[in-house]
Amino acid sequence: MPQLPASVGVGFKPQHFIDITQDPGKVGFFEVHAENYMGAGGLPHAQLTALRADYALSVHGVGLSIGGTRGLDPDHLARLRQLCERYQPESFSEHLAWSSHDTGFLNDLLPLPYTDESLNVICAHVDQVQEALGRRMLLENPSTYVIFEQSTIAEVDFLAEVARRTGCGLLLDVNNVFVSATNHGFDPCAYIDSFPLQHVGEIHLGGHVVEELPSGPLLIDAHSSEVADPVWSLFADVVSRCGAIPTLVEWDNDVPCWSVLADEAARAARILHAPEKRHAQAG
């Protein structure tokens, strides 16, 4: 199966479509949220079909609720399969989170305690997704705002074990690492140190917002601004360890004009390809 290029992509926003067609080649691939393309037809599919013809594509689910205890919704899994069959994306990814419960769909990526029980739930669901889609998926580390006393496994170990048991790849969201590290008071570099980087198939970068609380800042993964400086540094650190990996800039709210987003992607690309230059000079 073809892979995403080891370059920088951005999340596709319909308001950028005309600019993208008039100013092509600024990014290496596009990523879309799967749930936005589950209608039968119309403009969304017309635009995605046109983009797909010229670019590599990543389909990123935000609603499968892989960490949910009520079982994966078979209808939703069927919709994902149909979408993947139609567009043949180079990558499919979802989140280490839950988003649906008895009361319905909650439209947020909710956190899990990391235990043997939740590990079994996640692994069974990842197996089920990979079987239904007939492809390897990537699982993304979350931004979290609270801590569970029930957790007995570190997040990186949890993700490594899911990858080991299911064969899935991982999506390393560097902003999420920084957000969670700041919120819970751990060292983001130590997290990266122990992250199973060999399984990473894609990196995400995005903006967060900051609120000051008495015990320290509360960072919220809002995707409504440019990538913060410490996240760029952390990204450079990851790239220096594992070379160029497909990298996505996410900007989902307060979406800027195309040129601002393309500039952000260009900044990521300079970092992504910097080690290659160093290697070339050294060689």
Place this chain on the structure above:
Amino acid sequence: MRRLAELQSSFDAALRGGPLPAGLTARDPAEAERRFNVYRNNVVVSLTEALAMRFPVVQRLVGEAFFRQMARVYVELDRPKTPVLTQWGDGFPAFLAGFPPLLDYPYMADVARIEYQRGVAFHAADHEPATPDLFANADPADLVLALHPSVCVLALAHAAVAIWASNQPGALPGAIVHGPETALIFRDRFFNVPVKAIAAGDAAMIAALSDGRPLLEAAQLAQAADPAHDAGRLLAEFMAAGLILNAEISTCRP
């Protein structure tokens, strides 16, 4: 799976304002509630934004602050059943009709019905439009036309089409219209989704065509509803918008 399921049930109850689940804490446990509020806020705000995107004219009519308060109530009553949010909000018109603060604004539910249906039309399946060849050598008495699935006619108790139209970006305030209206909603060849008020003849003809009646019978039914009805004009408009599909010519049903 029991413990995790119980935790998620109490987490969900906490999102609705219940106490935090046992074991949920923060770097400073005194701030757990404050940090958990990020999730409470994310759920309500993200669903409110989805609702505002689907019902922009309702938001414009009631004002953003009122809309946000109202959405908070609606979100609790009618959570999305699937992660496909374009399918959510079908219960919003009925909610508006029964929402006590809006009792003096009975047209609001009709405006919402238009906006919900526009979303349905926007996402309707794609079909190849017919070319004029369809009518060559065809007998209108036998010709059954297939309409694009985006085509929808809504019978409205209030003049919600006029209200919707005068609240579009750049619209000038129009004369205030009263009384019932019939709305025609469809998606054209360029993915626009216009809303038009139609008269009884057009409504009768579209209903008959949707019902699988042959063209001639549909035109006759339209003329019965409105003796001055011009079936050729409606047909030309539908052809121009790509609303008549490559259909098989079939004989009149017995």
